[in-house]
Amino acid sequence: MTQTGDKETAAAVPALVTREAFRDGMARLAGAVNIVTTDGPGGRAGFTATAVCSVTDDPPTLLVCLNRQSSAMPAFAANEAVCVNTVGPRHRDLAMTFGGRTPMSERFAETGWHRGVSGAPVLEAAVVSFDCRVSHRHLCGTHEVIFCEVVGVVSDPTEPGAAYFARKFHDLPV
Amino acid sequence: MTQTGDKETAAAVPALVTREAFRDGMARLAGAVNIVTTDGPGGRAGFTATAVCSVTDDPPTLLVCLNRQSSAMPAFAANEAVCVNTVGPRHRDLAMTFGGRTPMSERFAETGWHRGVSGAPVLEAAVVSFDCRVSHRHLCGTHEVIFCEVVGVVSDPTEPGAAYFARKFHDLPV
Numbered sequence: 001m002t003q004t005g006d007k008e009t010a011a012a013v014p015a016l017v018t019r020e021a022f023r024d025g026m027a028r029l030a031g032a033v034n035i036v037t038t039d040g041p042g043g044r045a046g047f048t049a050t051a052v053c054s055v056t057d058d059p060p061t062l063l064v065c066l067n068r069q070s071s072a073m074p075a076f077a078a079n080e081a082v083c084v085n086t087v088g089p090r091h092r093d094l095a096m097t098f099g100g101r102t103p104m105s106e107r108f109a110e111t112g113w114h115r116g117v118s119g120a121p122v123l124e125a126a127v128v129s130f131d132c133r134v135s136h137r138h139l140c141g142t143h144e145v146i147f148c149e150v151v152g153v154v155s156d157p158t159e160p161g162a163a164y165f166a167r168k169f170h171d172l173p174v
Numbered sequence: 175m176t177q178t179g180d181k182e183t184a185a186a187v188p189a190l191v192t193r194e195a196f197r198d199g200m201a202r203l204a205g206a207v208n209i210v211t212t213d214g215p216g217g218r219a220g221f222t223a224t225a226v227c228s229v230t231d232d233p234p235t236l237l238v239c240l241n242r243q244s245s246a247m248p249a250f251a252a253n254e255a256v257c258v259n260t261v262g263p264r265h266r267d268l269a270m271t272f273g274g275r276t277p278m279s280e281r282f283a284e285t286g287w288h289r290g291v292s293g294a295p296v297l298e299a300a301v302v303s304f305d306c307r308v309s310h311r312h313l314c315g316t317h318e319v320i321f322c323e324v325v326g327v328v329s330d331p332t333e334p335g336a337a338y339f340a341r342k343f344h345d346l347p348v
Contacts, residue, residue: 022234025327028302030206053227056315060196128202141230151190153199163337
């Protein structure tokens with residue numbers, strides 16, 4: 001959406017906080033950096049997200065929020081397999097690639113992927129990977145909230161983590 | 175729930191990953207530390223959570239996951255006002271208080287709170303506070319996912335942040 005479009009919407013339905021104020025606030029809510037992937041009838045795709053959240057351990061479930069305008073959306077809409085790969089310092093460049101404009105077909109060009117139980121791409125040497133199947137979807141404004149039941153967890157306790165805070169990466173020691 | 179209860183449930187409906195494996199994995203997904211508060215007909219209450227997530231900026235919305243067995247649940251179920259107070263190093267002890275067994279009436283004993291537009295308690299000198307009204311609720315297993323439309327944002331860009339990772343607090347410089 002363009003800036004102009006933003007302003008027109010804001011004029012039509014005045015919000016109590018502007019999008020800019022919300023985004024600036026959210027930049028100060030630290031989040032893990034995750035490369036979220038899928039594969040299946042809709043093809044292979046992936047994007048970088050901080051909007052990932054644990055929901056419940058019974059049944060083990062997390063959620064991911066995805067902008068419906070995202071180039072990854074058609075694949076995530078058609079597929080049931082999702083993998084959340086939480087990454088640390090060693091995958092900072094890869095996280096930038098999956099968060100940028102690189103064509104979907106090129107994002108997986110680097111080695112270091114294998115197929116999880118769900119069928120989604122699992123990243124080697126991630127801090128932790130949650131291999132999942134979609135259990136529920138909920139539309140909310142511009143985004144789809146994808147609830148995912150976890151069918152596999154792979155973790156490397158020796159890998160340092162990362163947080164995105166104040167629009168910067170921060171390394172987190174183990 | 176007790177360990178025995180967990181095992182009985184697992185025996186009745188075998189999960190592909192155990193609760194322990196899920197929890198150990200989630201400990202490696204870094205998260206902001208948030209003191210989430212409410213007030214209204216159900217009374218004043220608050221709890222510490224990392225399970226907070228940005229959803230969309232149109233309309234500005236976040237979500238919070240709350241265990242339905244939590245002592246804070248009755249108040250959050252009855253009220254429409256919610257404030258997510260993201261905290262840094264200076265509020266580490268307060269986050270422990272809101273995450274422990276301190277009676278609800280004593281958690282707000284320290285000074286440093288004011289009432290937001292929604293009616294929920296807003297913490298002074300938080301890294302960022304999102305004052306909200308509940309827009310949607312979704313049950314998922316043991317938890318309720320509370321979708322909240324943001325009606326006010328207060329942020330202090332000079333406050334360092336914090337992330338919870340590998341079961342430890344980590345300070346995040348501005």
